[in-house]
Amino acid sequence: MKITITNELSLEPINLDHKEALAYYLNDIDIFNNTLKIPYPYTLQNAEDWIQQVMKLESLQSLTNNWAIVQKNNGLIGGLGLHQMYGPDSHKDEIGYWVAKPFWNNGIMTQVLRVFCEYCFEHRELSRIEAGVFNFNKASMRVLEKAGFKKEGYLKKCFIKNGRYIDSVLYANVL
Ligand SMILES: CC(C)(COP(=O)(O)OP(=O)(O)OC[C@H]1O[C@@H](n2cnc3c(N)ncnc32)[C@H](O)[C@@H]1OP(=O)(O)O)[C@@H](O)C(=O)NCCC(=O)NCCS
Structure with a gap:
């Protein structure tokens, strides 16, 4: 299934069709520096291995937790994931996200987060x-502030x- 964000933007379950764009855009030191688990350099093999792993787990759980942010004319331009930090049955989860650098500061992640939440x-x-x-x-x-999240603490x-x-x-962001 897809989640429609705007006329131009949607979320699609991550799959192997996304691997080239994923490898191209994630091979970016600024994304590496601001995230915890994304490797750098980021290769096509990294993309393929990660997508295979995600698809295997998600098909076992019958649940989509990892989404490609897709723009009508550009294909994958970012990613979004729920981490299942507290297990699949919890009322809460942690979110992670990134947007490819050429698309920064156009309001994309704010729009995506609002609709996805x-x-x-x-x-x-x-x-x-x-x-x-x-x-x-x-x-x-x-x-996060623009998308309605509140600051709760400093760890x-x-x-x-x-x-x-x-x-x-x-x-x-609390319901
Ligand atoms: C964080 C990230 C997802 C934002 O995506 P985006 O689509 O560019 O976000 P938006 O355009 O919706 O909003 C960006 C806002 O940050 C502001 N901003 C950008 N750089 C900034 C900086 N250095 N200092 C302060 N504000 C900054 C922009 O001005 C904008 O705010 P505004 O609308 O009030 O002007 C993107 O920069 C990214 O992928 N970064 C690397 C990976 C990452 O940090 N992931 C999140 C890990 S928690």
């Missing part, structure tokens, strides 16, 4: 969606990346 509240029985942002990621914090030394601690700012 409504979808989760209505169709996924979630009543709390969390996002943990590196404390230096101003663009992501701004997006010191929450993550380790490249052998260095990173503080996290916790946001949540």
Whole structure:
């Protein structure tokens, strides 16, 4: 199934048709620096392995948690995922997302988050969606605020990346 965001934008379950665009856009140091688990450099093999793994798990669970952000004329331009942080039956989950650099600052992620959260509240029985942002990621914090998330806390030394601690700012959108 697809989730319509606007006339131009939709979310599609991630699949192997997306692998070239995924590998092309995720091979970006600025995306690596602002996220926890995306490797850099990012290869076609990384894309293929990750998509295979996601598709296997999602077909076992009969649940889509990883979506391609698709623009009508450009195909995949970003990604969005629920991490199942608290298990598949929980009322809450954590969200992660990225948009390819050529499309930054056009309001895309804000639009996607607004509609996707409504979808989760209505169709996924979630009543709390969390996002943990590196404390230096101003663009992501701004997006969350514009999309209706509220800042709830500051978590010191929450993550380790490249052998260095990173503080996290916790946001949540609560039904
Ligand atoms: C964070 C990210 C998803 C935002 O996507 P986007 O489609 O560009 O977001 P939007 O256009 O909806 O909104 C961006 C907002 O951040 C603001 N912004 C951008 N860079 C900024 C900066 N350095 N300081 C402060 N605000 C900034 C923009 O001005 C805009 O706010 P405005 O509408 O008030 O002007 C994108 O930058 C990205 O993929 N970054 C790398 C991966 C990442 O950080 N993922 C999130 C991990 S928590």
